[in-house]
Amino acid sequence: MLDKPNSYVGRTLSRDAAKRAVAGRGRYTDDIAPARTLHAAFVRSPYGHAKILSIDVEAAKQQPGVTLVMTGAELAEMCTGPWVGTLVCFDGMKSEPQHPMAIDRACWQGEPVVMVVASTRAEAEDAAELVIVEYEELPVVIDKETALDKSTPVIHPDLGDNLAFEKMIETGDVEKAVAEADVVIEDTFTFGRHTAVSLEPRALLAEYDPGTERLTIHTSSQCPHMIQAVFARTLGVPEHNVRIVAPDVGGSFGLKIHTFGDEIAATAAAIKLARPVKFVADRLESFATDIHARENCVKARMAVSKDGIITSLDIDVRSGAGAYSQYPRTSVFEANQILNITGGPYGHENYRATTQVVYLNKVPTSQYRAVGHPIGNTVGESLVDQAAAACNIDPMEFRRRNVMRDDSYPRVSAAGIEMRDMSHQQCLETLVERMSYDALREEQAELRKQGIQRGIGIAAFIKGTAPGPAGYYGAGGAPISSQDSCTIKLEPSGGVICMVGVTDQGQGVDTVMGQIAAATLGVPMESVRVIEGDTDAVPYGGGTYASRATAIGGEATYQAAMTLRAEILEIAGVLLQAEPDTLDILDGHVVDKGDTSSRISLAEIGRIGHFQVAELPNHIQPTLSATHRFRLRDALYIFTNGIQGAYVEVDTDTGFIKLLNHWVIEDCGRVINPQLADEQVRGGCVQGLGGALYEECVYDTAGQLQNATLADYLTPMAGEMPDIEVAHIQTHTGVSELGAKGVGESGTGAAPAVVMNAVNDAIRPFGGKVTAQPMSPETILKALGKV
Amino acid sequence: MSESKLEISLSVNGEQVTRTVPVRQHLVDFLRTEEGLTGSHLGCEHGVCGACSVRVDGAVVRGCLMLAVQADGAEVVTVEGLTDTGEIADLQENFVERNAMQCGYCTPGMLITASELLKDPKPVSREEIRNHLSGNFCRCTGYHAIVDAVENTINKRLEEG
Numbered sequence: 001m002l003d004k005p006n007s008y009v010g011r012t013l014s015r016d017a018a019k020r021a022v023a024g025r026g027r028y029t030d031d032i033a034p035a036r037t038l039h040a041a042f043v044r045s046p047y048g049h050a051k052i053l054s055i056d057v058e059a060a061k062q063q064p065g066v067t068l069v070m071t072g073a074e075l076a077e078m079c080t081g082p083w084v085g086t087l088v089c090f091d092g093m094k095s096e097p098q099h100p101m102a103i104d105r106a107c108w109q110g111e112p113v114v115m116v117v118a119s120t121r122a123e124a125e126d127a128a129e130l131v132i133v134e135y136e137e138l139p140v141v142i143d144k145e146t147a148l149d150k151s152t153p154v155i156h157p158d159l160g161d162n163l164a165f166e167k168m169i170e171t172g173d174v175e176k177a178v179a180e181a182d183v184v185i186e187d188t189f190t191f192g193r194h195t196a197v198s199l200e201p202r203a204l205l206a207e208y209d210p211g212t213e214r215l216t217i218h219t220s221s222q223c224p225h226m227i228q229a230v231f232a233r234t235l236g237v238p239e240h241n242v243r244i245v246a247p248d249v250g251g252s253f254g255l256k257i258h259t260f261g262d263e264i265a266a267t268a269a270a271i272k273l274a275r276p277v278k279f280v281a282d283r284l285e286s287f288a289t290d291i292h293a294r295e296n297c298v299k300a301r302m303a304v305s306k307d308g309i310i311t312s313l314d315i316d317v318r319s320g321a322g323a324y325s326q327y328p329r330t331s332v333f334e335a336n337q338i339l340n341i342t343g344g345p346y347g348h349e350n351y352r353a354t355t356q357v358v359y360l361n362k363v364p365t366s367q368y369r370a371v372g373h374p375i376g377n378t379v380g381e382s383l384v385d386q387a388a389a390a391c392n393i394d395p396m397e398f399r400r401r402n403v404m405r406d407d408s409y410p411r412v413s414a415a416g417i418e419m420r421d422m423s424h425q426q427c428l429e430t431l432v433e434r435m436s437y438d439a440l441r442e443e444q445a446e447l448r449k450q451g452i453q454r455g456i457g458i459a460a461f462i463k464g465t466a467p468g469p470a471g472y473y474g475a476g477g478a479p480i481s482s483q484d485s486c487t488i489k490l491e492p493s494g495g496v497i498c499m500v501g502v503t504d505q506g507q508g509v510d511t512v513m514g515q516i517a518a519a520t521l522g523v524p525m526e527s528v529r530v531i532e533g534d535t536d537a538v539p540y541g542g543g544t545y546a547s548r549a550t551a552i553g554g555e556a557t558y559q560a561a562m563t564l565r566a567e568i569l570e571i572a573g574v575l576l577q578a579e580p581d582t583l584d585i586l587d588g589h590v591v592d593k594g595d596t597s598s599r600i601s602l603a604e605i606g607r608i609g610h611f612q613v614a615e616l617p618n619h620i621q622p623t624l625s626a627t628h629r630f631r632l633r634d635a636l637y638i639f640t641n642g643i644q645g646a647y648v649e650v651d652t653d654t655g656f657i658k659l660l661n662h663w664v665i666e667d668c669g670r671v672i673n674p675q676l677a678d679e680q681v682r683g684g685c686v687q688g689l690g691g692a693l694y695e696e697c698v699y700d701t702a703g704q705l706q707n708a709t710l711a712d713y714l715t716p717m718a719g720e721m722p723d724i725e726v727a728h729i730q731t732h733t734g735v736s737e738l739g740a741k742g743v744g745e746s747g748t749g750a751a752p753a754v755v756m757n758a759v760n761d762a763i764r765p766f767g768g769k770v771t772a773q774p775m776s777p778e779t780i781l782k783a784l785g786k787v
Numbered sequence: 788m789s790e791s792k793l794e795i796s797l798s799v800n801g802e803q804v805t806r807t808v809p810v811r812q813h814l815v816d817f818l819r820t821e822e823g824l825t826g827s828h829l830g831c832e833h834g835v836c837g838a839c840s841v842r843v844d845g846a847v848v849r850g851c852l853m854l855a856v857q858a859d860g861a862e863v864v865t866v867e868g869l870t871d872t873g874e875i876a877d878l879q880e881n882f883v884e885r886n887a888m889q890c891g892y893c894t895p896g897m898l899i900t901a902s903e904l905l906k907d908p909k910p911v912s913r914e915e916i917r918n919h920l921s922g923n924f925c926r927c928t929g930y931h932a933i934v935d936a937v938e939n940t941i942n943k944r945l946e947e948g
Binding site: 017023030064200249251252282508679682683685710717 | 790809811812819820824825826827828829830831832833834835836838865866867870879882883884886888889890891892893894895898913916917918920921922923924925926927928929930931932933934
């Protein structure tokens with residue numbers, strides 16, 4: 001069905017949303033402005049940790065335009081209770097109950113304390129300045145390395161210590177392998193704290209109708225049904241009375257799958273006042289309240305035989321969370337993923353991985369694009385490069401000897417992860433060819449003679465995509481669906497409506513679902529309309545996260561379209577007095593399978609099926625619609641694989657890194673729209689490069705975030721980024737008929753690893769080595785012993 | 788704190804408007820909330836991201852760093868205006884065809900900044916295009932596709948003279 005000539009599947013088609021965006025006709029949450037909308041602003045804790053002694057809101061209440069001032073205690077009265085950001089699948093995990101706004105104590109700088117609602121945002125901010133909060137500063141815990149020391153204060157005394165979660169994976173016998181190894185590489189890697197920096201900040205517009213008791217929330221979200229459940233449960237509104245609409249979403253990257261107290265507060269205000277209330281985070285609020293991620297330190301060791309075969313890997317991960325575990329997805333996923341994926345491309349049989357996730361007086365951490373993968377891949381791939389150098393084996397050849405063989409699946413990795421349908425060898429050989437590896441090595445050597453220091457980086461990777469129900473969220477007790485759904489309908493006109501639970505934030509999810517539906521049904525793209533991002537319209541689904549939209553939602557769409565197709569052919573068979581299996585659907589017409597001559601149009605089927613049902617025998621009751629759901633059966637994830645290459649130049653006098661070329665070869669299974677898949681990879685790479693080179697949320701010892709502006713928190717801009725060459729190997733996954741795996745995070749997952757390897761390749765002749773990200777010029781000069 | 792107001796008259800996308808605005812209101816807030824021109828976006832409100840870029844008297848400015856009252860007497864053009872005149876229709880078409888945006892939030896600012904290279908097009912390298920766009924933050928695309936779209940548009944214009 002999908003592989004027919006001229007199929008829409010496998011073809012580049014442009015997005016309708018793009019046509020709107022270029023005309024400035026995108027419709028983001030803040031662009032929606034119903035009459036009598038009020039605006040919320042927040043008084044936030046200026047301290048990393050402080051007792052709240054008193055709150056005086058009288059002056060604020062008297063300000064012009066102010067309709068409501070609400071404290072954390074007042075908000076708590078409207079809520080069903082505090083959140084606890086734990087999941088039962090994380091054995092032994094603990095977190096302090098958290099209220100949407102602080103009540104007696106603020107635990108990070110930026111935590112909301114008082115909400116002011118006024119006619120304009122400016123008036124709300126004016127009044128917020130007049131709220132007087134008396135604080136008593138408490139000691140802060142900032143350093144994850146000392147967070148568990150006896151001398152360190154405990155942030156939440158009820159928890160007993162600052163430990164959120166610990167875990168160990170052990171396979172085989174690491175100590176024996178290390179004792180028997182010819183080469184043992186040992187190193188410590190540190191990673192700065194990042195945040196998503198979606199260009200559109202978090203935004204929400206809540207409206208409550210006291211008559212019908214319906215709550216409608218427009219919000220910049222990836223997961224409307226999760227938000228529906230969380231908001232309904234927190235505010236005590238029946239879930240079916242809550243409608244969540246995600247209009248155009250201006251970037252998300254995992255940020256917009258979480259729950260934020262200020263959004264709950266603004267929604268509570270809308271219920272209390274029965275007027276629309278809008279909250280849009282400004283950039284300072286984004287830095288100080290959006291989830292953070294990536295703050296980890298990893299001690300790692302790799303054992304290798306002298307012929308360059310990896311025999312064991314062990315890692316110990318200290319992960320710095322924030323003041324609470326983020327509800328409902330927790331703050332421990334990152335560490336858990338590092339354990340799952342480090343060394344994941346390779347066939348060693350001995351593995352030990354431990355982690356401790358600790359609470360800090362910083363912004364809560366949680367899932368951000370490619371959760372854990374940038375860290376695990378950097379650690380694993382840096383050790384591989386160091387081991388190759390120690391064995392005096394070319395790093396590409398070293399990987400060639402160690403990657404899992406393409407004919408060895410299904411298998412289980414040393415971390416206990418089921419692997420199937422992967423292609424490390426094919427990806428590696430494709431990369432060798434695409435980057436002209438041998439010629440590049442020659443060029444590098446030639447330029448060294450001229451004093452130009454260039455480095456070549458390689459990083460193989462795996463990426464967990466499209467998580468299944470056996471794993472974490474739903475199984476852990478959170479209202480998050482790992483299934484996804486499609487309802488597809490044939491309209492009387494012959495048009496097709498396709499309603500999906502997965503959502504679009506610019507990836508082109510709607511276009512991809514439309515391509516799958518059109519190809520499966522046999523109708524022109526123009527006759528398919530895809531609806532997403534509205535809980536009143538679409539069947540229940542998890543939304544978009546963890547590279548799942550095409551792999552899970554795409555299969556649901558394919559299955560639904562297959563069912564509708566069968567019904568159309570059954571009705572056509574009755575009308576034409578033909579066996580359905582002698583018929584096909586092509587370009588919106590039921591055709592004779594043999595000579596493809598048109599027998600009846602879908603518009604005619606639609607007309608008869610809706611209006612002229614008397615033409616059909618009584619035993620045929622047309623529904624002309626179908627709903628399907630899809631989930632993984634047994635697998636934890638659909639793992640994908642790939643390899644990246646990078647070519648960089650390091651100025652050894654200034655420490656500046658110039659990115660020259662970047663290659664990505666990856667295997668996301670069946671590619672539905674090549675251009676959209678490529679662009680996911682490119683954008684993802686640059687996000688990873690940002691983290692590797694520039695980005696870090698810097699805290700001082702008092703728990704003050706030092707760089708909460710876009711001028712101080714550096715992100716990749718056009719001038720510094722390279723062109724990125726992308727190629728796909730398409731090993732279809734066997735877990736679905738569509739065969740698609742996830743693609744959205746593969747660039748991000750390995751870009752930090754490949755660029756660090758390239759930099760180290762450039763400075764290795766000088767005895768330099770970098771193991772900390774971001775790799776600032778200062779870091780490079782330190783590594784070279786120049787400062 | 789004060790909400791003192793002033794009357795301003797200016798041209799917005801070729802239409803003369805007179806409005807009374809708070810003196811502290813930024814130009815981009817004025818365009819978005821008073822004029823309903825929501826194509827210009829707010830990304831950082833401190834002049835770094837470029838999402839609020841508009842043209843004022845022919846120059847590209849940050850709508851978040853200029854007050855509405857400063858635009859009194861000026862000619863302001865937003866992405867909606869540029870779309871209506873057709874001035875950058877080819878650039879927009881290339882953006883769509885090359886998928887030079889994902890979420891689309893940076894796109895209006897990116898188009899307005901890129902349009903400066905099209906006024907009197909000269910052969911430019913990809914590096915020059917990258918440098919020209921360096922004040923516009925895009926978190927989605929990684930810029931490669933945007934550079935392609937701008938490059939294609941310039942080359943086409945040069946070919947067609």
